[in-house]
Amino acid sequence: MIGKTNTILDVGGLKIGNAYDEKVKTGVTVVLPDEAARCAVDVRGGGPGTRETDCLKAGGLIDQVHAVVLAGGSVYGLAAADGVTTWLGEKRRGYVAGPEAIPVSPIVPSAILFDNANGGDKAWGNNPPFRGLGFAACNSATTHINQGRVGAGYGATAGLYPGGLGSASEKVGDIMVGAIIAANPVGSPFMPGTKCFWAWPYEQEGEYGGKRPPTDYAFSLPKDTKLEFLKQGGQSTVIGVVATNANLGQQSLQRLAIMAQDGVAMAVQPAHTPLDGDTIFALSTGEKACLSPPHLAELGAAAARCVARALSCGIYEAQKS
Numbered sequence: 001m002i003g004k005t006n007t008i009l010d011v012g013g014l015k016i017g018n019a020y021d022e023k024v025k026t027g028v029t030v031v032l033p034d035e036a037a038r039c040a041v042d043v044r045g046g047g048p049g050t051r052e053t054d055c056l057k058a059g060g061l062i063d064q065v066h067a068v069v070l071a072g073g074s075v076y077g078l079a080a081a082d083g084v085t086t087w088l089g090e091k092r093r094g095y096v097a098g099p100e101a102i103p104v105s106p107i108v109p110s111a112i113l114f115d116n117a118n119g120g121d122k123a124w125g126n127n128p129p130f131r132g133l134g135f136a137a138c139n140s141a142t143t144h145i146n147q148g149r150v151g152a153g154y155g156a157t158a159g160l161y162p163g164g165l166g167s168a169s170e171k172v173g174d175i176m177v178g179a180i181i182a183a184n185p186v187g188s189p190f191m192p193g194t195k196c197f198w199a200w201p202y203e204q205e206g207e208y209g210g211k212r213p214p215t216d217y218a219f220s221l222p223k224d225t226k227l228e229f230l231k232q233g234g235q236s237t238v239i240g241v242v243a244t245n246a247n248l249g250q251q252s253l254q255r256l257a258i259m260a261q262d263g264v265a266m267a268v269q270p271a272h273t274p275l276d277g278d279t280i281f282a283l284s285t286g287e288k289a290c291l292s293p294p295h296l297a298e299l300g301a302a303a304a305r306c307v308a309r310a311l312s313c314g315i316y317e318a319q320k321s
Contacts, residue, residue, distance in 0.1 A: 002204050003169035007145045008178030010169040010312075011243040011283035017141030018151030018165070019133045025120025026072035028080040028133040029151035029165060029182060031283070032141045032240050036064035036093075038284045040253035041109060044261045045237055046274035049112040051078050053279075058250045062107055066093050067132065068281050069110035070152040070182050070239050076128040077112035083134025083187070084108050111239040111279040113184040115155035126206065145180070148317030151183035152239065158268070158315045159188035159225045166314025168207070170302040174185035175288045177299055179260065181240035183314045186275050187268040188222045195315075199267040199308040207309065208316035222269055237277035238264050238311060242303045245286025252296055257282035258301030263307025280307065 002011025013034045020027030026257040041053045051069075055062045067084050071077030085106045088094055094104030116122055137151065148164040156163025163185070167180035183189070189197055196211040197203070203210065265271040272278055273313045282303070290296055 001171045003171060003176055003178065006169050006207065007167035008169060008241065008243050009143055009145060011176045011178045011285055014243060015141040015143055016145050017137035018146065019092055019136035019140060020151060020154035021129050021133065023121050024129055025118050025155035025231050026115050026128060027136045027151045027154035029070040029280050030084055030137040030141060031068040031180065032138065033285055038063055038248065038250060038253060039065040039109065040250055040257050040282045041279065042257035042261050043279045044272045045276035045278035048279050049075055049078060050279055051081050051110040051214065052107060053109055055107065056109060058254065061100035063250050064107065065109055066106045067108045068241050069108055071110065071112045071130060072115040072155050073128065073130050074112055074114045077130050079128060080130040080134035081108045081110040083131040084138055087135055087138040101221050107266055109281060111155060113152065113182055113237040113277065115184060118155045118157060120155055122234045129133045129264035147314055149296055149321045153314050153318065156182060158183050158185055160320055161315060162318040164314035164318030166310040166312065166317065168306045168309035168313060170306050172298050172302045175244060175246045175299060177242065177302045177306055179240055179242045179303065179310040181238060181310040181314055183238055183311045184236050185238050185268045186225055186236040186273050187270045188225050189268055189312060189315050192220045192222045197271060197312045199312045202266065202305045202308050204309065208312040236275055239279045240310065241281045241283060241308060243283040243285055244299060245253065246284060246288045246290040246299060247286060248284040248290055252290065253282045253284055255296060256300050256303055258270055260303035263304035264311065266304060266308040267311045
């Protein structure tokens with residue numbers, strides 16, 4: 001069963017901010033927990049671009065984050081976290097290392113996707129737009145999500161098609177799981193020779209068009225991926241966040257992130273290539289009890305379905321614009 005809004009916001013305790021630059025054809029999405037939230041990450045692609053993911057490893061000092069940033073711009077997009085960090089620090093939302101005279105240290109893990117070959121004006125000289133886009137995304141944060149060509153998905157491409165930002169949710173008993181995904185994969189989201197999403201079995205209430213494969217469908221190798229272009233250089237990626245209102249510790253969140261990555265393979269062929277940077281963060285924002293490993297397995301399976309559906313929704317909405 002999907003949540004009320006069928007987005008990650010159904011989990012509660014979160015706001016989402018988006019900003020984009022039409023001229024540059026890129027953007028930033030920020031996931032802002034109302035309170036510092038426990039977080040883990042799983043990196044599955046061969047070409048990731050990330051920031052502050054090492055601090056999320058079990059056994060370290062840090063087990064909570066103050067925001068998660070998803071950005072276009074490849075390595076330049078990592079600067080979006082500078083804007084988000086400064087925005088949070090001004091409000092003294094961060095890790096407190098001492099008296100008030102000492103600035104707090106916001107923990108802002110981030111991941112980027114490659115959209116620098118999409119035809120936008122990338123002649124930004126020594127002033128890339130991403131720090132400012134990080135500020136703007138924070139200032140726009142709300143309990144509403146637009147999907148498609150917005151935020152980190154603004155300049156994305158999926159195979160040979162427009163990519164985008166999408167979100168979905170699913171309820172497992174009394175626990176909610178949700179995902180927000182910026183879809184920019186090397187692989188194709190469509191079954192070869194059709195406009196039917198690979199993720200069609202998981203679709204809820206026609207959220208990405210209701211297409212079904214032909215009754216006589218036979219598998220063939222995809223011909224609508226970015227692989228030919230990327231043989232000349234470049235990268236792609238799927239980045240995103242899954243969240244739950246279950247009270248999960250670091251180890252359980254790590255397993256949730258690992259299982260959520262399966263949603264990429266459920267929605268894209270091929271997935272997790274050497275040219276992708278697939279990175280999924282997992283957040284815990286609530287106090288619902290997760291009582292056993294089988295219960296966690298159910299949440300992980302739901303997270304994977306949410307990722308597959310969110311990825312497909314983002315592409316579907318981008319094609320409508």
